[in-house]
Amino acid sequence: MDMLQFGKQALAAQPFSTLVGAVLTRFDTEGTELRVPLRDELKQQHGFVHGGVISYAADNALTFAGGAALGTGVVTSEYKINYVRPALGQELVARAVAIHAGKSQAACRCDIFVVNEGKETLCAIAQGTIARLPAASSAE
Template identity: 85%
Template sequence: MLQLGQQALASQPFSRLVGTALTRFDAEGTELRVPIQESLKQQHGFVHGGVVSYLADNALTFAGGAALGTGVVTSEYKINYVRPAIGQELVARAAAVHAGKSQAACRCDIYVVNEGKELLCAIAQGTIARLAAASTAE
């Protein structure tokens, strides 16, 4: 399952741009990592909220995909930033809290790794929806 997830991640141009790695993808949850680079920071020196939000969105979707199967998209999500992301790496861990036939409710914790210590920097929750088999870009 991890290899399938890594192939899906590799097909996302933005994920490749920021250097995202999928390090866990199974029925229990998912883990994504992004190395912090200068190009990802905002004017105050910490990671731009959009990058943290992207990571939460992708981790939630992978968690939903693990629960529902392939062919899923984010239906909605909410994020709370609790601390500036200052460090060397971002880590997002997400899992499905509940999955039905067509959607999954998922949650995600995003950490910043600073000098080997993980610090919570954001929390997110979202709904992941299964795409219909005959779905097109409508």
């Protein structure tokens, strides 16, 4: 099975990702791309995409990028996000890459764009640390 197909299966196993309608469109050692189609339920009271939805896209894209660098069985250890402008449009696109990977963690960065009328506009930037899970991990 290729990496993208494996990643799509992992994403489909995440109930929250299914709820927001996320789609993994790239997953390889060069980077990842996660798309979220926007609908009214994902907006806040001013009509902008809710920051939590943007943050979700960044978090998951970062984790996939770290997973591509470290192998399977990873989680986000920490991340930070900067919102640079309100997101108005039809779709979010989060693109992430691993900047450095060691034995147990990877430092990654992500740019999040909103697509409006076919034009991408940067709405947030994020960076994070992705950690490899121990071989016999549990959900404790």
